[in-house]
Amino acid sequence: IAGITQAPTSQILAAGRRMTLRCTQDMRHNAMYWYRQDLGLGLRLIHYSNTAGTTGKGEVPDGYSVSRANTDDFPLTLASAVPSQTSVYFCASSESSSGSVDEQFFGPGTRLTVL
Amino acid sequence: SQKIEQNSEALNIQEGKTATLTCNYTNYSPAYLQWYRQDPGRGPVFLLLIRENEKEKRKERLKVTFDTTLKQSLFHITASQPADSATYLCALDFSSASKIIFGSGTRLSIRP
Numbered sequence: 001i002a003g004i005t006q007a008p009t010s011q012i013l014a015a016g017r018r019m020t021l022r023c024t025q026d027m028r029h030n031a032m033y034w035y036r037q038d039l040g041l042g043l044r045l046i047h048y049s050n051t052a053g054t055t056g057k058g059e060v061p062d063g064y065s066v067s068r069a070n071t072d073d074f075p076l077t078l079a080s081a082v083p084s085q086t087s088v089y090f091c092a093s094s095e096s097s098s099g100s101v102d103e104q105f106f107g108p109g110t111r112l113t114v115l
Numbered sequence: 116s117q118k119i120e121q122n123s124e125a126l127n128i129q130e131g132k133t134a135t136l137t138c139n140y141t142n143y144s145p146a147y148l149q150w151y152r153q154d155p156g157r158g159p160v161f162l163l164l165i166r167e168n169e170k171e172k173r174k175e176r177l178k179v180t181f182d183t184t185l186k187q188s189l190f191h192i193t194a195s196q197p198a199d200s201a202t203y204l205c206a207l208d209f210s211s212a213s214k215i216i217f218g219s220g221t222r223l224s225i226r227p
Contacts (some may be wrong), residue, residue, distance in 0.1 A: 004158075035217075042119075042204065042219035043159070059216075090158050103149065104215070106158030 001024055004107035006091050012113045013081050018044070021076040021110050023091030031094045033058075033104065034066060034072040036087040043090065050072055081114045118142070119207060119218040127224045130197060136190040136221045138205035144183045145207035153220065155203045157225050162203075163190075195225045 007022045025032065030051045035043040045058030049068040061086060065077045069089075074093075078085055089110045096102040122137035138148070147166045151159035164189050165181045165188065166173045172179045177190040202220040 040219060043206075043217040045216075092158070102165060103161035104159075106160070109156075109158055 004091055004093055004105055005070075006107040006110050009108070010113075012115065013078075015082055015114055016080050019078045019081055019112070021078075021089055021091075021112070023074045023076070023107060024072050025074075025091075025092060025093045025105075026072065027095075027105065028071060029093035029095050029105070031069070031096060032068065033092040033094075034040045034064070034074070034076045035090045035092065036060065036085075037071060037090060037109075038084040038087050046076065046089075047057075081112075086112060086114045119205065119216055121203075121205060121218040121221045123218075123221055125222040125224065127226065130195060130225050130227050132195055134184060134192040134195045134199065134223055134225070136203050136205075136223065138188040138190070138207075138218055140186050140207055144186065147204045147208050148179075148181055148188050149208075149215065150177075150179055150188075151204040151206060151217075153204060157206055191222075197225045197227055199223065200225050 004025045013019050017114045033048045034046040037043050044060050046060055046064050047058055047066040052068050052071045055066050068074055091107040092104040094102040094104045118141040119140045122224045128134050149164045150162045153159040153160055163174055165179045176193045180189045202222045204216045205218045207213045208215045
């Protein structure tokens with residue numbers, strides 16, 4: 001069982017380019033999340049999805065978009081990358097979709113550098 | 116807005132001692148609180164969850180307390196080992212649309 005996979009592992013991107021980070025889970029979890037992790041700031045929620053077909057904004061959604069066409073996949077798109085989006089991005093999932101008590105399972109992360 | 120503070124950026128202790136990490140929060144109390152471990156270059160891994168009506172939760176050498184009066188959670192690792200060296204994150208749920216909020220973490224180093 002793979003759990004959560006993310007691709008690519010790392011990427012260097014020119015400012016202004018479009019980029020999609022991929023996330024796939026095989027646990028049939030209802031909820032999925034995208035976080036960014038920056039030194040000293042911890043993990044901050046970008047977007048989330050409680051179930052396939054629905055998405056919501058987290059703490060820092062500007063400049064990012066997501067879609068949830070099916071249960072397994074939750075891609076994160078940067079329409080026009082800027083240097084401040086340089087970060088490590090983590091995808092996570094949890095079984096519950098109701099926001100109740102539930103542990104989150106994290107992917108290995110994508111290290112993105114925008115020049 | 117809600118704030119979470121973890122006691123220090125780094126904690127360095129001798130093997131065999133008990134490591135104690137602190138997570139403080141402001142404003143209203145969460146419904147539950149989670150602790151995660153994160154190793155360099157990897158995603159966080161869930162360790163323990165404690166609910167607002169629980170005072171203490173244990174799992175092997177780990178113990179978590181939750182004091183809603185002090186607005187604080189303590190995370191203890193007893194008989195610490197070098198393999199316990201990692202960054203530990205607390206995360207709080209406020210049952211809001213933005214799901215759980217993570218602290219910035221405490222980097223724990225256990226020296227032999």
